[in-house]
Amino acid sequence: MSDQDYPFDGFNTRAVRAGQHRTNEQEQSEPLFLSSSFTFTSAAQAARRFAGDEEGNIYSRFSNPTVRTFQERLAAMEGGDACIATASGMSAILSTCMSLLKSGDHVVCARQVFGTTVSLFGKFLPRFGVETSFVPLTDYDAWERAITGRTRILFLETPSNPLTEVADIRRLAELAHAHDCLLVVDNCFCTPALQRPLEYGADLVIHSATKYLDGQGRCVGGAVIGPADLVDEEIFGFLRAAGPTMSAFNAWVFIKGLETLSLRMRAQSENAAALAHWLREQPGVDHVYYPGLNDHPQHELAASQQTAFGGIVSFEVTGGREGAWRVIDNVRLMSITANLGDTKTTITHPATTTHGRMTEQERAEAGIHENLIRISVGLEDVADLQRDLEPALAASRGR
Numbered sequence: 001m002s003d004q005d006y007p008f009d010g011f012n013t014r015a016v017r018a019g020q021h022r023t024n025e026q027e028q029s030e031p032l033f034l035s036s037s038f039t040f041t042s043a044a045q046a047a048r049r050f051a052g053d054e055e056g057n058i059y060s061r062f063s064n065p066t067v068r069t070f071q072e073r074l075a076a077m078e079g080g081d082a083c084i085a086t087a088s089g090m091s092a093i094l095s096t097c098m099s100l101l102k103s104g105d106h107v108v109c110a111r112q113v114f115g116t117t118v119s120l121f122g123k124f125l126p127r128f129g130v131e132t133s134f135v136p137l138t139d140y141d142a143w144e145r146a147i148t149g150r151t152r153i154l155f156l157e158t159p160s161n162p163l164t165e166v167a168d169i170r171r172l173a174e175l176a177h178a179h180d181c182l183l184v185v186d187n188c189f190c191t192p193a194l195q196r197p198l199e200y201g202a203d204l205v206i207h208s209a210t211k212y213l214d215g216q217g218r219c220v221g222g223a224v225i226g227p228a229d230l231v232d233e234e235i236f237g238f239l240r241a242a243g244p245t246m247s248a249f250n251a252w253v254f255i256k257g258l259e260t261l262s263l264r265m266r267a268q269s270e271n272a273a274a275l276a277h278w279l280r281e282q283p284g285v286d287h288v289y290y291p292g293l294n295d296h297p298q299h300e301l302a303a304s305q306q307t308a309f310g311g312i313v314s315f316e317v318t319g320g321r322e323g324a325w326r327v328i329d330n331v332r333l334m335s336i337t338a339n340l341g342d343t344k345t346t347i348t349h350p351a352t353t354t355h356g357r358m359t360e361q362e363r364a365e366a367g368i369h370e371n372l373i374r375i376s377v378g379l380e381d382v383a384d385l386q387r388d389l390e391p392a393l394a395a396s397r398g399r
């Protein structure tokens with residue numbers, strides 16, 4: 001069908017409609033296909049499907065209609081040609097690396113990324129001959145200096161986890177392309193509702209669907225979005241062979257999550273902004289990290305690159321690790337958990353959890369101090385979040 005015949009292409013329309021292919025049952029909501037394999041009408045048809053001469057389902061490790069709906073919907077939302085769904089956000093990064101890199105290749109990665117991403121690049125990929133140089137996220141000269149003739153991928157998160165530092169995607173895309181590299185952006189904190197890195201020149205977008213795409217803390221999953229030649233050819237080939245696949249059930253949950261993504265991201269951004277401003281005024285709070293604050297070092301860049309500032313607020317308290325733990329131990333409403341993007345507000349001590357397996361030096365270089373607390377702001381009333389934090393902050397100060 002041509003665009004003229006079907007001109008319904010707004011972002012919110014895609015979020016609720018893209019990828020839906022009704023069956024003969026004429027269902028209103030997307031069906032969940034819990035079937036590990038699919039049948040063929042003949043041996044010849046099976047052979048055609050396996051040879052790739054005929055489109056159609058084969059086996060849910062690499063082809064499932066519910067997973068396909070999620071992939072088509074997320075690709076449409078990110079503005080990419082293709083999407084591959086994976087078992088987790090980490091397996092999305094792993095699948096990208098295993099399919100696009102070979103022994104002898106080199107990656108440049110921001111220092112300010114999720115701790116497990118540091119482990120993958122710094123500890124596991126070197127076993128397969130792929131080395132990574134880590135650079136400060138916003139030091140563009142350092143990115144350039146780190147690129148060698150063997151560099152294939154530049155990898156970053158923006159905003160970064162947990163300090164919400166923001167990098168200029170356009171600038172890094174130009175740098176990557178000038179050196180024949182790919183720019184891979186983990187868009188977990190913003191989601192396509194707030195930022196679409198492919199529009200700024202990124203080659204691939206990574207997601208942990210576990211976070212905002214689900215949005216209600218139910219399922220683990222991931223995705224890679226980008227051009228068909230990379231995603232459908234290279235990365236799909238690895239996924240089919242190695243099998244770090246998203247389950248149909250999880251895909252179905254994520255499909256429903258995508259339908260409310262825009263609303264949640266806006267509401268959570270508003271709540272986070274209100275909490276960040278309030279936190280700045282509280283005794284015992286040393287520093288608040290939130291891109292929506294005027295004094296955030298990349299506030300203007302975030303305003304130009306994102307349509308809202310996101311739901312993550314991090315802050316430092318007086319009293320070191322003990323002070324931070326006391327705040328966390330004294331909240332009653334927020335959930336103490338190592339996850340983010342949930343409608344329920346979560347509170348985390350990054351230095352000992354999400355970034356706990358980085359070395360002390362790696363954490364210091366990334367600016368993650370022992371007194372840092374990360375809050376993923378949910379959809380509760382901000383007044384209740386303040387009511388929860390106020391006595392926790394007081395307890396931390398010994399009052």
Ligand SMILES: N[C@@H](CCOC(=O)CCC(=O)O)C(=O)O
Nearest residue numbers: 114116161338339340353354355
């Ligand atoms: N990226 C998420 C996920 C948190 O997950 C963990 O902290 C598990 C640690 C591990 O991978 O071993 C976040 O930052 O909350």
